[in-house]
Amino acid sequence: EAGVTQFPSHSVIEKGQTVTLRCDPISGHDNLYWYRRVMGKEIKFLLHFVKESKQDESGMPNNRFLAERTGGTYSTLKVQPAELEDSGVYFCASSHGLGYTFGSGTRLTVV
Amino acid sequence: AQSVTQLDSQVPVFEEAPVELRCNYSSSVSVYLFWYVQYPNQGLQLLLKYLSGSTLVESINGFEAEFNKSQTSFHLRKPSVHISDTAEYFCAVSDNFGNEKLTFGTGTRLTIIP
Numbered sequence: 001e002a003g004v005t006q007f008p009s010h011s012v013i014e015k016g017q018t019v020t021l022r023c024d025p026i027s028g029h030d031n032l033y034w035y036r037r038v039m040g041k042e043i044k045f046l047l048h049f050v051k052e053s054k055q056d057e058s059g060m061p062n063n064r065f066l067a068e069r070t071g072g073t074y075s076t077l078k079v080q081p082a083e084l085e086d087s088g089v090y091f092c093a094s095s096h097g098l099g100y101t102f103g104s105g106t107r108l109t110v111v
Numbered sequence: 112a113q114s115v116t117q118l119d120s121q122v123p124v125f126e127e128a129p130v131e132l133r134c135n136y137s138s139s140v141s142v143y144l145f146w147y148v149q150y151p152n153q154g155l156q157l158l159l160k161y162l163s164g165s166t167l168v169e170s171i172n173g174f175e176a177e178f179n180k181s182q183t184s185f186h187l188r189k190p191s192v193h194i195s196d197t198a199e200y201f202c203a204v205s206d207n208f209g210n211e212k213l214t215f216g217t218g219t220r221l222t223i224i225p
Contacts, residue, residue: 004154031211042115043155043201043215056212091155095211102147104154 002026004103006092012109018080021106025074025094031055032075033100034067038088046090049075061086082110113138113204117216124192125224132187132219134176134202144185145203145213146176155201161185162207172196197223 005024013019025032034046046065047057051072060067064083069075079086087110093100114137124130136142146158159170166178176187185202202216 033212035213035215040120040217042217043203043213045212045214048212093155097211099157099160100211100213102155104152 004092004094004101006090006103006106008106009104010107010109012111013082015084015110016081018078019082019108021077021079021090021092021108023075023077023092023094023103025092026096026101029094029096029101030072031095031097032069033093033095034075034077035091035093036088037091037105038085043091046077079108082108084110086110113140113142113206113214115202115204115214115216117202117219119219120217121220121222123222123224126194127191129190130188130192130196130221132200132202132221134185134187134216136183136185136202136204138183138204138206141207142204143207144176144178145205146170146174146185146187147201147203147215148198149201149218150198158187158200192221192223194223194225196221 032049035043037043045059048055049069052069066078089105089107091105093102116135144161147155148158159168161178169175174189199218199220201218203213
């Protein structure tokens, strides 16, 4: 089966610009998670979708971040406007309740 | 609330030597415990996990970890490392009430010296 796919793999944008990250989960996985690792720090939970519904978005840093999962398939995470502190690696994972499969991550650099 | 502490950010080890990567956690509820590994330019992969039963769990590539409830630890060990073990290792916990949300440590970068 295909794994969790994230793109782009890398993105470099200027402060104030908008960036959209995409995650394609494993087909049939209702649960989709976003995590972020800021340089040198721990990987932190951002939010959890069950199908198209946000189950838990307690980790979203602020209202510059918007996550969607229309139709319960792929998910997007938009950062608008991006700030320097948003730089890091954004991981997506999907699950059908028996453990995660992570994507390779998107490395976002805001300059 | 839960937290995970990985005290060693970097661990250099000679090839074929043993290694221990330390992980301690804090939680007010019972937990599941995990070790994830990230090889260079790849995503996070599950290495091993403790859910219940035997406190000693093993991976297919020779790593093992032991859940110690009294010391709230889940240290990762391997008796003889290989160059291919070079990676970053993350300890993580989740509650055992069906919530899969993970709390991670800061990671330990394992470097194998030939």
